[in-house]
Amino acid sequence: MTEALIGLAALLILAFMRIPIAFVMAAIGFIGMAYVNNPIAALYNVGQTTFDAALNYELSVVPLFVLMGNFVARAQLAAQLYNASNAFLGHRKGGLAMATVVACGGFSAICGSSLATAATMSKVAMPSMRRYGYADTLATGSIAAGGTLGILIPPSVLLVIYGILTQQSIGKLFAAGILPGLIGVLFYLFAVRYVTWRRPQDGPAGERMSWPERFRTLSSVWGVLLLFVIVMGGIYGGVFSPTEAAGIGAFGAFVFALVRGALTWKVFIEIMEESVATTAMLFTVLIGALLFANFINLTDFPQALVRIASLFEDTPWMVIVAILVIYILLGCVFESMSMILLTVPIFFPLVDHLGYDPIWFGIVCVVVTEISLITPPVGLNVFVLRGVLPDVTTGTIFKGVTPFWVADIFRLAVIVLVPWVSLWLAGYVS
Amino acid sequence: MDLQPAKETAEDIRGLTPISKFLGLIACFLLFCMMMVTFVDVVGRYLFSSPLPAAYELVMLMMPTLIFCALPLSVLREGHVTVDLLDSFVPASLAKLQAVLINIFCAASMALITWRLGVRSMDQYTFEEVTDVMIIPLWPVSASMTVLSAVATIAFLANVWQSATRRS
Amino acid sequence: ETVLTYSSWIPWTHPVNLAVYIPWMEAVEEASEGRIKFNRLPKAVASPPATYDAIRTGQADVSFSVHGYARKQFASYLFAELPMLGDSAETTSIALQRTHDKFMADKDLYKGVHLVGMLMHGPGQVNHTKKIIQTPADMEGQKMRTGGPIPTAITEAWGGVSIQQPSSKSYEILSSGIADGIMFPFESVTSFNLTDIVPYTTTLPGGWYSSSHFLLMNQAAYDKLPDEDKAIIDKFSGEAFAKLAGQGWDKINAKGLEDILANGNTVEEASPELIAAVEELKKGFLEEYYAAAAEDGIDGKAVMEYFNAEVAKLDAEKASN
Numbered sequence: 080m081t082e083a084l085i086g087l088a089a090l091l092i093l094a095f096m097r098i099p100i101a102f103v104m105a106a107i108g109f110i111g112m113a114y115v116n117n118p119i120a121a122l123y124n125v126g127q128t129t130f131d132a133a134l135n136y137e138l139s140v141v142p143l144f145v146l147m148g149n150f151v152a153r154a155q156l157a158a159q160l161y162n163a164s165n166a167f168l169g170h171r172k173g174g175l176a177m178a179t180v181v182a183c184g185g186f187s188a189i190c191g192s193s194l195a196t197a198a199t200m201s202k203v204a205m206p207s208m209r210r211y212g213y214a215d216t217l218a219t220g221s222i223a224a225g226g227t228l229g230i231l232i233p234p235s236v237l238l239v240i241y242g243i244l245t246q247q248s249i250g251k252l253f254a255a256g257i258l259p260g261l262i263g264v265l266f267y268l269f270a271v272r273y274v275t276w277r278r279p280q281d282g283p284a285g286e287r288m289s290w291p292e293r294f295r296t297l298s299s300v301w302g303v304l305l306l307f308v309i310v311m312g313g314i315y316g317g318v319f320s321p322t323e324a325a326g327i328g329a330f331g332a333f334v335f336a337l338v339r340g341a342l343t344w345k346v347f348i349e350i351m352e353e354s355v356a357t358t359a360m361l362f363t364v365l366i367g368a369l370l371f372a373n374f375i376n377l378t379d380f381p382q383a384l385v386r387i388a389s390l391f392e393d394t395p396w397m398v399i400v401a402i403l404v405i406y407i408l409l410g411c412v413f414e415s416m417s418m419i420l421l422t423v424p425i426f427f428p429l430v431d432h433l434g435y436d437p438i439w440f441g442i443v444c445v446v447v448t449e450i451s452l453i454t455p456p457v458g459l460n461v462f463v464l465r466g467v468l469p470d471v472t473t474g475t476i477f478k479g480v481t482p483f484w485v486a487d488i489f490r491l492a493v494i495v496l497v498p499w500v501s502l503w504l505a506g507y508v509s
Numbered sequence: 510m511d512l513q514p515a516k517e518t519a520e521d522i523r524g525l526t527p528i529s530k531f532l533g534l535i536a537c538f539l540l541f542c543m544m545m546v547t548f549v550d551v552v553g554r555y556l557f558s559s560p561l562p563a564a565y566e567l568v569m570l571m572m573p574t575l576i577f578c579a580l581p582l583s584v585l586r587e588g589h590v591t592v593d594l595l596d597s598f599v600p601a602s603l604a605k606l607q608a609v610l611i612n613i614f615c616a617a618s619m620a621l622i623t624w625r626l627g628v629r630s631m632d633q634y635t636f637e638e639v640t641d642v643m644i645i646p647l648w649p650v651s652a653s654m655t656v657l658s659a660v661a662t663i664a665f666l667a668n669v670w671q672s673a674t675r676r677s
Numbered sequence: 678e679t680v681l682t683y684s685s686w687i688p689w690t691h692p693v694n695l696a697v698y699i700p701w702m703e704a705v706e707e708a709s710e711g712r713i714k715f716n717r718l719p720k721a722v723a724s725p726p727a728t729y730d731a732i733r734t735g736q737a738d739v740s741f742s743v744h745g746y747a748r749k750q751f752a753s754y755l756f757a758e759l760p761m762l763g764d765s766a767e768t769t770s771i772a773l774q775r776t777h778d779k780f781m782a783d784k785d786l787y788k789g790v791h792l793v794g795m796l797m798h799g800p801g802q803v804n805h806t807k808k809i810i811q812t813p814a815d816m817e818g819q820k821m822r823t824g825g826p827i828p829t830a831i832t833e834a835w836g837g838v839s840i841q842q843p844s845s846k847s848y849e850i851l852s853s854g855i856a857d858g859i860m861f862p863f864e865s866v867t868s869f870n871l872t873d874i875v876p877y878t879t880t881l882p883g884g885w886y887s888s889s890h891f892l893l894m895n896q897a898a899y900d901k902l903p904d905e906d907k908a909i910i911d912k913f914s915g916e917a918f919a920k921l922a923g924q925g926w927d928k929i930n931a932k933g934l935e936d937i938l939a940n941g942n943t944v945e946e947a948s949p950e951l952i953a954a955v956e957e958l959k960k961g962f963l964e965e966y967y968a969a970a971a972e973d974g975i976d977g978k979a980v981m982e983y984f985n986a987e988v989a990k991l992d993a994e995k996a997s998n
């Protein structure tokens with residue numbers, strides 16, 4: 080118990096000293112194992128964990144969903160989604176921000192990663208919001224927050240990881256993520272509404288389009304629909320497994336980009352390089368998190384947590400509340416994937432023990448870790464935006480996402496209190 | 510998604526950049542193959558009732574090389590997730606030392622991983638560890654991971670050098 | 678007092694843990710009067726195929742592994758995967774242990790670890806989503822999820838398509854129709870939640886295939902034990918372990934069959950035609966095994982004869998009790 084707490088404290092301190100989180104987790108995991116077990120065994124565990132994490136069939140969805148997202152981003156699908164949502168919403172107050180949120184939701188349906196969603200949408204939506212004189216806070220806030228939808232609305236890399244960790248059906252998890260994702264879109268729209276109600280000058284109305292024009296833009300989003308139907312339909316129609324779906328989806332997006340003429344050789348190489356660099360980054364985090372989890376596994380920390388939780392057997396909801404608070408706090412510093420990897424092996428047996436539905440808990444986990452993407456100090460979506468828009472300060476973006484963050488807390492409450500929202504669609508999956 | 514690189518990175522260190530670029534291209538090639546293998550496997554299963562034998566094992570075997578070939582590239586771009594909240598409080602004089610120490614920390618961790626992968630590889634050779642379906646020996650896989658993570662370690666050392674000589 | 682860490686790559690609530698490994702741990706704990714305790718790690722320290730190495734290098738003290746994970750190292754045990762070896766996990770497990778003691782014990786095949794004992798998981802069956810398999814022709818074009826060389830070879834010999842996916846994906850690929858059937862023992866059909874999905878089971882006398890597992894312990898952890906505690910571990914090793922483990926598997930396979938029948942599934946014994954066809958295939962499998970065993974300096978033919986004789990003897994003893 081003490082070792083685990085010291086390890087966690089050291090983790091936070093070193094992370095704040097700007098050492099890459101992946102290597103902090105790896106180093107502390109190794110030192111912790113050496114102390115709790117023995118140095119020789121810890122040394123062997125480093126080699127073994129690294130090898131096992133890399134030689135893993137199920138994790139092949141990670142590079143493939145990332146690749147799919149990158150192909151889709153270059154095939155102008157995001158721009159068309161944005162134009163279509165804009166045609167319907169742009170003339171309202173804050174309409175461009177609303178269109179951004181809706182387009183993010185649509186893009187999430189074919190992209191497995193939040194970072195890719197945020198990066199793509201910032202390139203597409205930011206210029207027109209600037210043109211219409213939107214405040215940077217609202218503009219960047221809607222993109223950073225909208226981007227978080229990427230990991231909840233299927234396909235989702237994070238739901239796959241949760242499914243692998245807890246042996247739950249990935250198809251069910253994907254189905255369970257759809258409604259909470261739509262609720263997320265709805266609540267973000269309310270957040271935009273709220274901002275423009277308080278400060279109308281932040282989101283001036285754009286031009287109104289005629290209905291024929293609107294439907295014309297709608298007809299161009301068929302590509303997104305087609306890809307979504309191929310990937311999800313393939314999974315639920317039993318044509319391929321969710322693991323294979325990533326490969327099929329990437330291939331579909333590749334063909335799409337090719338047919339659209341979006342792929343010059345240079346662009347193609349750029350897409351591939353970006354995808355493999357992201358993959359390397361994600362797997363470094365994964366390996367670090369696994370080493371740290373191996374250390375925690377050897378301490379009696381997990382058992383102690385279960386013991387503490389069993390004190391609340393009569394009021395299990397208190398355990399859930401405690402877990403949520405821990406997640407939101409951890410989410411300030413950690414990135415969503417490290418958080419899931421670090422905590423699910425610890426919390427899942429606990430939640431399972433208390434009789435909660437594992438699919439429901441998966442959605443709760445993903446929603447709550449999704450919030451971490453936009454909370455300071457480490458909010459990856461915020462960083463991505465700052466990278467794409469160097470003239471906007473991190474502070475501005477964090478300020479801009481605050482209303483969306485509040486919307487997320489409301490959504491989290493709905494999902495926690497009404498499990499039906501997650502379980503209804505999942506019930507239709509055999 | 511790539512995080513934006515810091516202003517100056519070690520990308521311009523002689524020799525290392527072309528090597529990591531080349532390794533990156535191998536990773537790209539493997540990723541593309543992985544996509545095609547899945548596609549051909551699924552299509553083969555339905556249209557010709559003949560899936561690619563052991564497609565899952567093929568994909569599995571491509572993963573480590575893909576990841577570790579791309580590693581030096583992501584190291585040189587300094588594309589790892591960090592907490593930079595305190596950056597504005599660190600005086601410039603200290604920031605340089607901080608950057609050097611961080612890269613030494615990473616280089617040391619990477620060196621540890623390199624060494625242990627090497628040992629893993631030798632053990633796999635000794636115990637004749639093989640894959641499930643195709644009975645392919647595993648030691649060459651871990652051996653190539655060892656070599657590639659050695660390159661990543663060198664890339665971190667290059668970052669140490671770069672941050673030590675960087676004018677702020 | 679000694680605390681041994683046990684790493685399990687199947688969940689602690691899995692029937693195999695409940696019926697085999699936890700009872701073994703409890704038996705040791707009880708016999709040692711509390712001097713030996715097992716710390717059941719919440720999560721496995723290594724992937725299933727890497728478990729042997731994890732125990733060898735002391736990442737955990739005790740775990741179990743599958744001979745089939747190391748097809749080179751354990752080539753001489755692969756006869757235990759053949760069809761028609763026996764209907765009881767208890768008798769086949771004890772026979773396997775005796776065969777090991779007689780032919781393999783002196784070959785130093787378990788380098789760097791202490792072998793506790795071994796088991797066989799009982800007869801594997803053919804389970805199908807849509808129809809009962811009663812002739813080789815029924816297999817034509819069927820997509821079967823197969824693990825290991827024997828189920829794959831049978832499927833392919835009769836014109837079926839072998840889908841090779843990790844066993845953890847079984848539910849997914851069967852429920853979605855990617856595979857039409859699966860070869861599994863009764864226990865696994867229920868524990869992988871497939872009872873509703875594969876309503877048709879064809880049994881074969883002695884099983885379509887089997888699989889052998891072994892319990893292993895870190896060498897240093899064993900050597901460090903005081904003599905009286907070593908004696909406790911030894912008492913529950915070898916044939917004693919095989920018996921306990923085999924009985925456990927028989928129990929959960931019987932429970933699996935009971936649940937399958939209670940669910941209204943069809944369970945039929947293979948037709949004489951099917952049995953003859955498997956016997957024909959088995960000849961080829963045996964030739965391959967003899968060649969593989971010869972590489973380790975083991976007389977595969979003698980191994981097979983001894984094993985079959987032991988199974989027959991044990992079955993007879995069991996019947997007379």
Ligand code: NA
Nearest residue numbers: 187229232234
């Ligand atoms: Na998504």
Ligand code: NA
Nearest residue numbers: 410451454457
């Ligand atoms: Na955060």
